Amino acid sequence: MSELTLYTNPMSRGRIARWMLEEIGEPYNVEILDFGPPMKNDEYCAINPMGKVPALRHGSHVVTEAAAICAYLADTFPQAGLAPRPEERADYYRWMFFAAGPVEAALTNHALGLEPPAEKSRMVGYGTYTSVLDALEKAVSRHPYIAGERFTAADVYVGSQVSWGLGFGTLEPRPAFTAYAQRLKQRQALARANELDDAAAQSMKKASS
Incomplete structure (x- = not known):
């Protein structure tokens, strides 16, 4: 099982983190959260006290804020060639x-x-x-x-x-x-990320209708 888990919503800045994960090419898990109570409960706020997405768990480490997630993944997976020279x-x-x-x-x-x-x-x-x-x-x-x-x-x-x-x-x-x-x-990688997030958004829409 992958050590990387993205907590996101396809209608959020989590799309940035999804794109970055697709760029590095490492396997990852996704936990999609609805806005409102699912992001504000104690379980998720233990991951991100702001009760917002995205958040990235990497083993025992947690990174929040989309820019920080991009920088962290580039540094942690240098073989992807996305960190600065x-x-x-x-x-x-x-x-x-x-x-x-x-x-x-x-x-x-x-x-x-x-x-x-x-x-x-x-x-x-x-x-x-x-x-x-x-x-x-x-x-x-x-x-x-x-x-x-x-x-x-x-x-x-x-x-x-x-x-x-x-x-x-x-x-x-x-x-x-x-x-x-x-x-x-x-x-x-952007095309893949958009396809995955668009499909997730459609699934959420169907589930709520």
Whole structure:
């Protein structure tokens, strides 16, 4: 039995972790949780006290937060070739965590209509929605992939943020974003992950109807 177990919901950020697991090519188990009480009970909160997905159990270790799961799997399974090489590390860490922090916050607040007043933008970690998009556009334009010439785990996370933002309309469809997302669509692991999550979502829908 695999030592890797993903706790997820196919309509959540757990899709990022599923994609990463498909990229590393190791066997894993999946526990799909409904939103609400199943994620808030004592059993699951012992795994993730936030009562949210995704969470990854690897033997006796637990990792939460999608960006952390991507980084952990890349480091733990180096044979997959998704961890950064020395010359890639700065951009790898810089942009993965930029996406997990400023991009995530800016896009979420923008979608909710929570725009900080201009005179208080310095109080917000990301500054403004536009400044975040400008920085992200430069990042995805410098190389074919976020850390350089090859695909890494950082592209799983950054690429998910870009693709979801484009899909849900929270990210302006700038040419650099659409070109980057299109490159990532060619990943076979992404296609497998989407197929698995889409099937799981359909099963959940049928079960609840």
